[in-house]
Amino acid sequence: MSVLDGLRYTKEHEWLRLENDTAVIGITDFAQQSLGDITFVELPSAGSNLIQGETFGVVESVKAVSDLYAPCSGEILEMNQALIDSPEWLNEDPYAKAWMLKVKVSEIKEGELLSPEDYQKFVEESGH
Amino acid sequence: MAEKDYHSHATTGLILREDTIFERSSSGREGYRLPNLEVPEVSPKSLRRSHPAELPEVGELDVVRHFTRLSSWNYSIDTGMFPLGSCTMKYNPRINEEVAALPGLSDIHPDAPAEVSQGALEIIYQMERLLCEIAGLDACTTQPAAGAVGEFTGLALVHAFHKHHGSRRKYVLVPDTAHGTNPASCTLAGYETITLPSSKTGVLGVDTVREAVEKYGRDIAAIMITNPNTLGLFETNILEISEVVHSVGAQVYMDGANMNAIVGMAKPGHMGVDVMHFNLHKTFSTPHGGGGPGAGPVAVREHLAPYLPNPRVVHTDSKYSVEYLPESIGKVKGAFGNFGMLVRALCYIRHHGAEGLRAIARASVLNANYLKHQLSKRFKLSHDAPSFHEFVVSDALQAKVGGVKTLQIAKALMDRGFHPPTIYFPLVVPGAMLIEPTETESLQDLDRFIAAMNDIADRIESGEETFADAPTKTIVGKVDEALAARRPVLSLDDRAL
């Protein structure tokens, strides 16, 4: 399982990368491994708003379904349309090609996010 | 090698391939001949369909060969042992089919006047009466089309009862060992599910229920408990649990999917249960048919009877007729429900009589305990407690030694001539295999199944096989389910997309 430096993580296994005041959002390598072959992604379109901690979409594998939780609040600038057509990218390249949303950040509650080290520890400790 | 293969009942034989029926089609070929039309043929004056629906154009032998070949690709109870836990895959007696096909029981219309439907109404009436006695409850409806409809119906009755008493309630308590459909049925009935964890011993603790009752009080509409539960264990605290639940005016719903284990040995009505459903395709042997039709009658205590679905079949002055309850929840299925399944179940009950029904429960529990005893020598048993008709083992030992998981064990069983158990359910046991042999398997077949499971365990332990490619003896190999979900081809016309 890989955890990348320079990203922040949620306990629900989303990652967030800040580029100035824009956040790029996706799901972690651990998330894709536990789901198995991902078959479907549902994401909100550009223009709609995220609220940190609330659900914004769904990923599905053959026999599991998982809600996505926003790691920050803000307005969606761009949604990865190509990912909708190729959900298998989430298995192949969760941190790059399979990014989900680009968000113009209005607020990040840092206290609810984990550093790479803490996320690694969180995953190991929760017995996975 | 030859010695080990002794236990392997599946071999490859002559299996015939077959495209879809549409691909057999030949333009202009006609099959079935309808009766002659004895009046002038006329076509609708408007809204006429411009192009006929593209159905196949095939002859009688085409159809017979096509579907006969398809049938040969299915594994069924008639083929071999089918220990699919919680589904009760027992033998489906053929006398049931014969009587259900009698013209006087199949060619009858639900809106025919009651005076020419006395036999049909009598069947419904008698089935409801028999199920009441088996449940130890007061009234019954045979209208629900399946167990899931039964669950919804039962909860809708609870909803109507509370509403009638001016009480708006929000929650249904569901133990984590209940059937998987229960939460979805709660949603349909307008309730939120509160999941209750079972104790270490696999049954629901009274304290767990008491805590929930203290916390949610009169917001609780009901508890929905499967008994025996999906670990195959009897909920030993059921009497106390019922008392605690009743103390806040909530109702006790029992999912009766596992009645096969206790029919004639325990009555839900004597456990404090207010409402329950039966699955006629489980306890009373109506065929599963590749996924239906089923039937899910609901039995209730007297105080819920005024809300039962309409119409009700009644017997007065030695005549059967229907009547309508003013406070009924309405209808949960067209007409009288899956009447044809009631005929089969009634036939089964009458074939057994009172003592025979008891014998079903006893033999199913005996078989399950024997299988559990033998398999627990090689597979990790989930709970060391007295089992009823089914039990759970897991892949823990095989995963540790050879990295082989439940899914591979299931597929390896196919190559040995058996249908796999229910896998990855119940969710409370990781890598679960829920095994239910039923009472209709002989000791010899149980021993063959044990030998097949042991053979799989042997090969994993010796490192000989991981079964990554299993099954190999089936008409198709492992099916790519991810591809099916990513690029859905749901009809022939989707192939071109």
Add this chain to the structure above:
Amino acid sequence: MSSFIPLTTEEEKRILSTLGATSTDDLFSSIPPKIRESAKLNLGDMSRALSEHELREYFGSLASKNAGLRCHFLGGGTYDNTIPAIVNQLVLRGEFLTCYTPYQPEISQGTLQAIFEFQTMICRITGMDVANASMYDGATATAEAALMALRLKRQPKGKTLIAGNLPPDYKQVTNAYLSCHAPTPIEIASASDGTLDRNHLVELVKEHNPCSVIVAVPNYFGIVDDFSSLRAELPDSCLLIVAVPDLSALSIFEPAGKLGADVVVGEAHQLGTPMLFGGPHVGFFATRRDFARQMPGRLVGESQDARGQRAYTLTMATREQHIRREKATSNICTNQGLIALRTTIYLSFLGKTGFERLGLMNHSLFEYLRKELEGVGIPLKFKNSLHYREGVFEVPNLKARFDALLKRGVAAGIPLQPKMGGDETFAQSLLVCVHPKHKKRDLDTLIEGLSHG
């Protein structure tokens, strides 16, 4: 012991000694004694086990109590038809009859491919993109369609409009399915010609902003309403659900899918399954491709196996109750597998031309009946409307004539007043339906019987 329990007394002893138990009763010791002690079944006159021969006699006598009719004109949602011998024979194959829901695709390809063929047939007949593996019946399929509309519009408490001229069972089941957690559907009135009252519909849509509008083709009065402009009259925020209580109607009438319906649901038992006193029947559920993930019930998809061969499997199961639990699209588990198989075999055998001929046959029989009854002063209640196979006739002295025919073994139809909640305007109304078994002399018996006495 019963002939279905193979265990011998000797074997029982052997198992008990393996388990270290002294009697089978020991295995039930975790049941509290109070419950165990009161478990004895009292089945009264049904306590005794019957032999196979006695069962034949018992059910034979029950069947004979239903045998009072030599001919009937009953429809209204359940329809009679001739059933080819091969349908009855093929569904009795144990591999179809006694298999389970095809969760294990490698050993269920027969059922899976047959369902795939069923889905294809339903799509082609209804003119929709996707169809599921079947529903319990037309009534529950209609209810599920209304629920799907609430999900799609993300309005759990959204409103539903339902045509008053749907079969009563369809309305009542939809009411029951919705009423516990959403508003009870609001009924759209019928116009004086038995069709949907379009003005009332417009008013209701404006007032309630519903998630869906449910209409019927043909409706309970046998009328084929012209809905070609209906979609355009509804706001985009509202789903158009068309219920088809008799799928055979779409053999000759323009498929609802072509008319812009978002969902087409209904009943298909009349294609290969006997009436069975109303069940088991088989519902179908078809919709647009973009709604597939909100559909209830099972879906079969085509895929490949590890050897690169074509193979079928259940798919998009994440919509379902066993995975999504309380957030599932429905609580439905089974479909009507074996009845859907009957439909598939029947439609294969009837074929493209036969299916059309079946529709024309029903239509022609009814048109003959209509003309002849009008000739003897028994008009259709809604005479200017287009009908398929059944219609409401105004019969003078209905009760006496109905009873006289019944004495002669003819059920003349369904008297409508009780079905319409006691509505006085239906006091003399009889819903009369034809089916392919009818000979000209059957129709003539009815005409003669309804016009005298």
